Amino acid sequence: MPTHLANETELVEAARSGDAEAFTTLVNQYDRNIYRLALNITGNPEDAEDVLQETFLKAYAHLSRFKGDSRFYTWLVRIGVNEALMKLRKRKADRTVSLDEPVETGDEESIPRELADWGENPEQRYARQELQEILAAALSELDPAFRIVVYLRDVEHLSTEETAEVLGLSVPAVKSRLLRGRLKLRESLARRFRPGAPAAERQKASGKMRQWLNRIWKRG
């Protein structure tokens, strides 16, 4: 979650009374996060850009509805997730499962197969840029049903309940997808991080999305 601006309450209040500069400050603080969120949900750079714009335009139009009982950023994330899900559903309507339907897979896929330790710490073993690319590629390979839950919980640090609410899922469904999503990610990273993993395996390309994700991930 990005840094909270010290004077955020005042900025939101000023923006609500029509102060464009105050709103621009808020946009500049959070636009990178909202874009990455949109890209991770939609998996499509054009859609992500639309979502980015629509999120901030909608936030501006509805500032009076922000009651200050959560962080402004959390409120923005909710708008962003809703916009991004609309895009995703539009794209996927005729070819895959809807996000709020159960994912029909057995326990089989959750059985860990990569059981070698990672040896040297990945943060020491890889250059920062290379590690970013590995993380982005592994996440982009996950099915959206898992990717979005893992992203909201582990990258955006939404609570289980908040994740359930914004995705229209039950709490048990979020927990189940988070567990399976984390295990799938672990499996995918383990293939790349196991001692002696060939460069080709680590660098396995996963299409256009990987290139785009690479551009917006950075180790903090």
Place this chain on the structure above:
Amino acid sequence: MDCGEIIRVLNEYLNGELDATLLADLKEHLRKCEDCRVVVDTTRKTIDLYCNCEPLPLPAGVKQRLEAALARKLGGARS
């Protein structure tokens, strides 16, 4: 606790939400099971790696078009 049960309570354990009895069972299993130790450790590491990721600046065109879209909206609000 067997290996399957370790997986089922993995998130609760990593979130620090496991109750004391289950936690003791889990630790006892981990002492004896190298495979589960690796899975638990590397899953924790996976979460840590993603936790620490920060986004890069927006691509130039994306930032410009966002600013233009906002200028139209915010400019309109002022007039």
